[in-house]
Amino acid sequence: HVPFCAKRCYYCSFNTAPMDAGAMIRYLGALQREVELLSTLPWAGDVTLATVFFGGGTPSLLAADEVAAILAALRTRFHVAADAEVTVECNPESVSREKFEGYREAGVNRISLGIQSLDDTLLPRLGRLHSARDARAAFEAARAAGCANVSVDIMYGLPGLDLAGWTGAVQRVLDWQPDHLSAYGLTLDAGSLWGVTGVAGLPPEGTVVEQYWALVRAAATHGFEHYEVSNYARPGFRSRHNQIYWRAAEYLAAGPGACAFAGDLRYCNAKPVPRYCETLERGALPIAEAERLTPRQRLGERLILGLRTADGVPAAWLSERLAGDPARERRLDDWERAGLLAWTGARVALSEAGFLVSDALFVELL
Incomplete structure (x- = not known):
C-alpha cells in the first residue's frame, strides 16, 4: 500500500496521507524493512507470489526506480512467479510515457488507470486533479509505452451525472479499447469527506440503476465479460490479483493500513505513516489488529x-x-x-x- 496522495478525493475512504518527499523516503525504507521481516517468518520459504499489486493512495507518485527497488526486494526475499501479474494503480496527472516505460522495465505488466469521470465540470467536484484530456493522454501514453494490459476505473451515481452523460463517458472509454474496466457506484463511506458532510445533486436511485444497465449493455457490445459485480474484462484479461480476494485465497500485505489473510488469520497494519515507520525502525512488524476467523x-x-x-x-x-x-x-x-x-x-x-x-x-x- 502506497498511501501518499497529492490531494485526497472527496469520496475516498482509503488510508491516505499528504504527499511529502521526506515522508516518502522514510516510508520506502520502512517498506523494505517490512518485506525483509516478512521473509523471515517460518512459512515464507513456501510462499509463491502469483501477483503483486501496488495500491493506494497514489502509487504512480513512485518513480520507476522506486518501483524497481520494491520489486527487487520482493524477488530477493520471496519466490515471485515468472508469470506474476504486477499491477500499479495510476492517476492521469502523475504519469507519462517515460514513467510507464520505466515501470515496464521494472517488471510491471499491468496498469490500472483511475479516471473516474470524463466530465471536466464534475472532476473538480470529486477532488480529482486531472482533466478528461489528461485521462485520454495517460491511456495513450501507457499504450505508447507498450503496456499490453491496461484497466480503467470509472464511477457512476455521481452528483450531477445524468444518464446521457454517463452513457457518453462509457462509450468514450470503451472506444479507447482498454483491456479491463472497473465501474463503481458512488458510496458515501464514513471515512470519506462526503460521508461526513454529504453531497448535493446525487441522482435518484432509478437513474443510478439505469446507469448500471447502460454500462452492462455497452460493455457486452464491446466484447467485455461482466465477471464480477464491478468488473468487466476482455477475454483473458480478468484481474488475477482481485480474483485472489474473491476466491478467499491467501495474500500477504505490506504498507500502512494494508491487510493480509493467511490460514484463518486476518491482520492489518497500523494506518498512520509515522507509526508504521517507527514500528519497523524498531525492528518489529507494524501489525495493529488481528482476527482469527471461525x-x-x-x-x-x-x-x-x-x-x-x-x-x-x-x-x-x-x-x-x-x-x-x-x-x-x-x-x-x-x-x-x-x-x-x-x-x-x-x-x-x-x-x-x-x-x-x-x-x-x-x-x-x-
Missing part, C-alpha cells in the same frame, strides 16, 4: 466473495450455510424466482440483476 465466518466470507463473481460458488457451500434454516432456504427460492440467482450444475451464481442488488442479498444470506 469456520462459520470463513464460509460466510467465501460465499459473499464468490457470489460477487459470475463464476459463483459450489452449491454445496450454500447448502452448508443454509442447513437447518428453512427461512433462508425460502429466501433463496424467492431470489431464484425473481431471476436474481441461478443454479448451473453444481454451482450457483447471481445474475446481472442479482449483481445490482447483491449487497442487500448478502445481508439476507448472513
Whole structure:
C-alpha cells in the first residue's frame, strides 16, 4: 500500500496521507524493512507470489526506480512467479510515457488507470486533479509505452451525472479499447469527506440503476465479460490479483493500513505513516489488529466473495450455510424466482440483476 496522495478525493475512504518527499523516503525504507521481516517468518520459504499489486493512495507518485527497488526486494526475499501479474494503480496527472516505460522495465505488466469521470465540470467536484484530456493522454501514453494490459476505473451515481452523460463517458472509454474496466457506484463511506458532510445533486436511485444497465449493455457490445459485480474484462484479461480476494485465497500485505489473510488469520497494519515507520525502525512488524476467523465466518466470507463473481460458488457451500434454516432456504427460492440467482450444475451464481442488488442479498444470506 502506497498511501501518499497529492490531494485526497472527496469520496475516498482509503488510508491516505499528504504527499511529502521526506515522508516518502522514510516510508520506502520502512517498506523494505517490512518485506525483509516478512521473509523471515517460518512459512515464507513456501510462499509463491502469483501477483503483486501496488495500491493506494497514489502509487504512480513512485518513480520507476522506486518501483524497481520494491520489486527487487520482493524477488530477493520471496519466490515471485515468472508469470506474476504486477499491477500499479495510476492517476492521469502523475504519469507519462517515460514513467510507464520505466515501470515496464521494472517488471510491471499491468496498469490500472483511475479516471473516474470524463466530465471536466464534475472532476473538480470529486477532488480529482486531472482533466478528461489528461485521462485520454495517460491511456495513450501507457499504450505508447507498450503496456499490453491496461484497466480503467470509472464511477457512476455521481452528483450531477445524468444518464446521457454517463452513457457518453462509457462509450468514450470503451472506444479507447482498454483491456479491463472497473465501474463503481458512488458510496458515501464514513471515512470519506462526503460521508461526513454529504453531497448535493446525487441522482435518484432509478437513474443510478439505469446507469448500471447502460454500462452492462455497452460493455457486452464491446466484447467485455461482466465477471464480477464491478468488473468487466476482455477475454483473458480478468484481474488475477482481485480474483485472489474473491476466491478467499491467501495474500500477504505490506504498507500502512494494508491487510493480509493467511490460514484463518486476518491482520492489518497500523494506518498512520509515522507509526508504521517507527514500528519497523524498531525492528518489529507494524501489525495493529488481528482476527482469527471461525469456520462459520470463513464460509460466510467465501460465499459473499464468490457470489460477487459470475463464476459463483459450489452449491454445496450454500447448502452448508443454509442447513437447518428453512427461512433462508425460502429466501433463496424467492431470489431464484425473481431471476436474481441461478443454479448451473453444481454451482450457483447471481445474475446481472442479482449483481445490482447483491449487497442487500448478502445481508439476507448472513
